[in-house]
Amino acid sequence: MARLSSPVLLAGLPAGAAVAHAAAPGQFDATVPRSLPGSPRTWTYAGGVAELVLAAGVAHPRTRRAAAPATAAFFVGAGAPGAAEPASGSRPAAHCPALPALPALPRRQRLSPVQSQRPGSPARRR
Template sequence: MPRSQRSPLLLAGLLATAGITHFASPRQYDALVPSSLPGSPRTWTYASGVAELALAAGVALPRTRKAAALAAAAFFVGVFPANVKMALDWRDRPAPQKAAAFGRLPLQIPLVLWARGVAKSTEGRA
């Protein structure tokens, strides 16, 4: 399978795995929900898990791939504040945890670019 055909499926797999972990281990995500959001952190954790699963399905299907990939790029931008919160909350933790928390921040950029690339590679095919 050519790389251009694998990339959307890998992105869908990443999104699906992340979505599943929101239900399998919600407590770790609850702590990342900014307190400025209304309602229960658990509600936001489950909602973001559902969103990731829906995005995964959309990216996996050629017919909805472009729109879902663009939505995934927007989603990756939208969850950035949670990653910032994690980095700030973990700034006094041991060095490996602190490095992981701060290391997540720049990783959003390749995720956004990957999703946009999947959308762009879909143009003209649907």
């Protein structure tokens, strides 16, 4: 059985994102900044194609050296406008029904200096 290398497995991340862009484009349309010309659906499909090309580049040994930083730059460049847009108030944050709502975590209680010592550790000096 052939063993998969980590770059090939890493290429699965943008490849999976490309498939998600094609399978459920509506979720991604909501993250396209309004400042871009054209329809959000066009940008969603273009992003999916770009991710597929980058995944192929990362998976192939001859193009990996150039594709790896290009992939990182793409995710930073493509993710930043979509993440910053809801914060600016011009568009509500996109709801992703594929992700479950996270429960609120309990607040951490402050420990007294005696409680925060690990068993067997020397006492703290003040």
